[in-house]
Amino acid sequence: MVVQALIDQGVDTVFGYPGGAVLPIYDEIFQQNSIKHVLVRHEQGAVHMAEGYARSTGKPGVVLVTSGPGATNAVTGLTDALLDSIPLVVLTGQVPTFMIGSDAFQEADTVGITRPCTKHNWLVKDTEKLSATIHEGFHVAKTGRPGPVLIDIPKDVQFASAEYQPMQKVSTSHYQPVIKGDPKMIEQLVEAIENAARPVFYTGGGVINSGPAASQLLREMVEATGFPITSTLMGLGAYPASGKAWLGMLGMHGLYEANMAMHGCDLMINIGARFDDRITGRLDAFSPNSKKAHIDIDPSSINKVIKTDIPIVGDVAYVLEDVLNLWKARGRKVNRDGLAKWWKQIEEWRAVDCLKFKQEGAVIKPQYALQRLEELTKGKDRYICTEVGQHQMWAAQYMGFEDPNRWMTSGGLGTMGYGFPASIGVQMAHPESLVINVAGEASWLMNMQELGTAMQYHLPVKQFILNNERLGMVRQWQQLLHGERYSSSWSESLPDFVKLAEAFGAKGIQCSDPADLDDAIMEMINYDGPVVFDCLVEKHENCFPMIPSGEPHNKMLLGDAKATNAIAGKGAVLV
Amino acid sequence: MSPLKIKKGSSKHSAYNLRPTFSDVQERHTLAVLVENEPGVLARVIGLFSGRGYNIESLTVAEVDHKGHLSRITIVTTGTPQVIEQIKAQLTRIVPVHEVHDLTVEGAFVERELALIKVAGKGDDRVEALRLADVFRAHVVDSTLESFVFQLTGTPDKIDAFADLMRPLGLVEIARTGVAALSRGT
Numbered sequence: 001m002v003v004q005a006l007i008d009q010g011v012d013t014v015f016g017y018p019g020g021a022v023l024p025i026y027d028e029i030f031q032q033n034s035i036k037h038v039l040v041r042h043e044q045g046a047v048h049m050a051e052g053y054a055r056s057t058g059k060p061g062v063v064l065v066t067s068g069p070g071a072t073n074a075v076t077g078l079t080d081a082l083l084d085s086i087p088l089v090v091l092t093g094q095v096p097t098f099m100i101g102s103d104a105f106q107e108a109d110t111v112g113i114t115r116p117c118t119k120h121n122w123l124v125k126d127t128e129k130l131s132a133t134i135h136e137g138f139h140v141a142k143t144g145r146p147g148p149v150l151i152d153i154p155k156d157v158q159f160a161s162a163e164y165q166p167m168q169k170v171s172t173s174h175y176q177p178v179i180k181g182d183p184k185m186i187e188q189l190v191e192a193i194e195n196a197a198r199p200v201f202y203t204g205g206g207v208i209n210s211g212p213a214a215s216q217l218l219r220e221m222v223e224a225t226g227f228p229i230t231s232t233l234m235g236l237g238a239y240p241a242s243g244k245a246w247l248g249m250l251g252m253h254g255l256y257e258a259n260m261a262m263h264g265c266d267l268m269i270n271i272g273a274r275f276d277d278r279i280t281g282r283l284d285a286f287s288p289n290s291k292k293a294h295i296d297i298d299p300s301s302i303n304k305v306i307k308t309d310i311p312i313v314g315d316v317a318y319v320l321e322d323v324l325n326l327w328k329a330r331g332r333k334v335n336r337d338g339l340a341k342w343w344k345q346i347e348e349w350r351a352v353d354c355l356k357f358k359q360e361g362a363v364i365k366p367q368y369a370l371q372r373l374e375e376l377t378k379g380k381d382r383y384i385c386t387e388v389g390q391h392q393m394w395a396a397q398y399m400g401f402e403d404p405n406r407w408m409t410s411g412g413l414g415t416m417g418y419g420f421p422a423s424i425g426v427q428m429a430h431p432e433s434l435v436i437n438v439a440g441e442a443s444w445l446m447n448m449q450e451l452g453t454a455m456q457y458h459l460p461v462k463q464f465i466l467n468n469e470r471l472g473m474v475r476q477w478q479q480l481l482h483g484e485r486y487s488s489s490w491s492e493s494l495p496d497f498v499k500l501a502e503a504f505g506a507k508g509i510q511c512s513d514p515a516d517l518d519d520a521i522m523e524m525i526n527y528d529g530p531v532v533f534d535c536l537v538e539k540h541e542n543c544f545p546m547i548p549s550g551e552p553h554n555k556m557l558l559g560d561a562k563a564t565n566a567i568a569g570k571g572a573v574l575v
Numbered sequence: 576m577s578p579l580k581i582k583k584g585s586s587k588h589s590a591y592n593l594r595p596t597f598s599d600v601q602e603r604h605t606l607a608v609l610v611e612n613e614p615g616v617l618a619r620v621i622g623l624f625s626g627r628g629y630n631i632e633s634l635t636v637a638e639v640d641h642k643g644h645l646s647r648i649t650i651v652t653t654g655t656p657q658v659i660e661q662i663k664a665q666l667t668r669i670v671p672v673h674e675v676h677d678l679t680v681e682g683a684f685v686e687r688e689l690a691l692i693k694v695a696g697k698g699d700d701r702v703e704a705l706r707l708a709d710v711f712r713a714h715v716v717d718s719t720l721e722s723f724v725f726q727l728t729g730t731p732d733k734i735d736a737f738a739d740l741m742r743p744l745g746l747v748e749i750a751r752t753g754v755a756a757l758s759r760g761t
Contacts, residue, residue, distance in 0.1 A: 111615060115618060115619060116626050120671075123614065123615075140670055174611075175670055297666060298664075298668065300661060300668050302669070303660055304664075376600040
């Protein structure tokens with residue numbers, strides 16, 4: 001019944017790990033060919049793989065794990081998916097209903113544990129309701145602001161039989177979030193667009209979650225109005241990095257021109273972003289002179305931290321279409337003089353060239369490594385995943401994304417260990433594409449066991465590890481905030497990554513000389529199979545630009561700033 | 576901004592304490608939440624309040640429509656206007672929540688609570704307690720020669736006032752249901 005429901009929902013891949021409480025479902029999986037099951041090495045890996053699969057396809061990712069430890073290991077991935085609004089359906093086994101509450105072997109209160117880290121969850125105590133619950137689960141995961149759902153299925157419920165309810169017959173009527181924006185607010189936004197002298201689009205993951213139509217409409221809108229556009233980490237790719245209105249990413253490690261534009265604008269149009277603290281910096285000094293419009297499908301995102309002048313609740317694609325149509329119907333007006341001056345100002349900020357660095361000497365700078373990786377892979381059918389830390393920010397800064405769904409990173413939760421399994425999930429969905437995980441050595445080690453999964457399913461994922469033998473971002477903060485006392489932030493006893501790769505049967509490449517870098521990267525790309533690329537980089541490089549915690553956007557530290565003890569006062573308590 | 580004076584790297588305060596609010600006025604709101612009567616729904620609502628640091632002053636819950644599987648949760652909460660708006664938006668986001676009504680802003684409403692109050696005493700105190708109970712229109716639902724249990728219905732303020740009066744007269748124990756509320760009119 002479970003397998004039938006998954007097939008009806010269009011599922012082709014399930015990431016999972018068997019155990020006592022899910023054996024009946026695994027037995028069904030064994031006896032069919034419609035759904036491919038990917039055996040992971042750790043349940044956290046399964047959830048991140050499903051996230052990578054979901055982000056790169058727009059379809060929900062599906063996970064199947066057992067009760068107790070299987071479910072608790074999935075918790076990090078669920079929380080990650082909740083914060084980044086990734087649609088997942090996670091099926092967990094549970095001890096039989098008559099043993100629930102008895103501290104049975106491998107029993108955990110899975111729905112209790114995962115209640116705050118799922119969009120919704122269910123414990124199915126009756127086989128009659130099982131198929132309907134699975135269909136409802138898919139509906140909830142995909143509808144509105146997407147997110148992970150969990151369905152806990154006791155073993156006796158798996159064994160019992162009942163009549164299958166096809167998905168068309170399942171009522172999903174009571175959960176139907178608003179998708180069309182309020183026409184009055186849309187009119188106000190169009191008016192603001194017509195008059196703004198210093199506008200900026202600030203877009204987020206919501207554009208990508210809304211689907212390809214939203215990205216298309218966004219591009220049309222940016223071209224038609226000539227407004228500059230910046231994006232959060234999660235929104236990269238919705239507008240192409242090669243587009244002429246592109247300012248680059250904004251936020252704590254965003255580009256100077258993007259943050260200055262946010263600070264100085266008179267109209268901020270937030271599309272599917274949520275004023276996260278990585279974006280806003282100091283709240284009372286955040287973009288002080290702007291009118292703020294906010295388009296979001298989740299009403300709770302609006303006015304949560306930043307007061308919005310023009311709130312529009314709805315799906316980005318629907319709202320953008322209405323805005324664009326109304327704006328065109330009213331004569332495609334913009335404030336041309338104001339815009340020309342605004343762009344002139346932006347060009348001055350751009351001239352600061354905040355990402356400049358010097359590659360000199362015999363040691364590879366991490367920025368240089370990513371610049372070369374970008375140069376040698378751009379234009380290819382390429383997907384990029386990252387782990388979390390300095391390398392993640394550098395990847396966002398130095399790599400360009402031309403299309404949505406091509407960039408997989410853990411934004412909200414900041415989960416080290418996300419990228420490697422995510423890259424496996426992406427490669428499962430796109431077997432012919434080039435899938436690269438930009439990693440740090442410490443993050444990568446957190447889920448390195450999945451190298452076994454990559455080998456087993458012949459997934460040629462490329463692990464591009466910027467190895468500085470440090471927890472780079474932690475080290476940078478200790479330098480900025482804790483008087484250069486580097487408490488536990490270096491990676492001792494690191495493995496030999498080349499031998500490690502070889503132990504799994506994968507290819508290992510090590511590169512330490514800038515002169516060899518291009519050839520080594522080409523060797524990685526051209527190898528047909530998983531590669532672990534150990535790129536030894538400058539150990540004490542800091543990630544700039546940076547808005548120190550507790551400071552507004554116009555107080556950025558640039559690369560040449562004196563970095564020691566730069567964070568002080570109120571900013572010190574912020575993370 | 577909050578006037579916190581924070582020494583570098585030494586604060587125990589959460590970063591969220593530094594959040595400026597749009598208005599500092601604390602408001603008291605009564606929310607009526609209609610939910611699907613399914614296991615765990617109350618835990619979801621309470622988890623939302625504890626997880627996001629909202630206040631609950633009073634909470635009552637009971638099934639109100641057996642056929643329709645609906646329960647009604649009445650929550651009295653306090654917060655700045657922005658926090659109240661957040662609470663409502665967050666409640667609406669919970670999948671089994673059907674409707675959220677902010678009775679405080681939606682117009683006039685009646686708010687009632689029931690309390691059982693045990694008072695022990697002899698002589699004049701006992702007479703005075705009974706006399707005051709009569710003034711408050713409390714019913715005696717249990718009596719011994721040395722104690723009464725009063726049943727009192729009314730607004731939370733009225734129950735507070737009665738309890739305060741009973742305290743010097745031998746208040747032993749009090750049980751309150753929490754607030755139930757309905758909007759006035761049709």
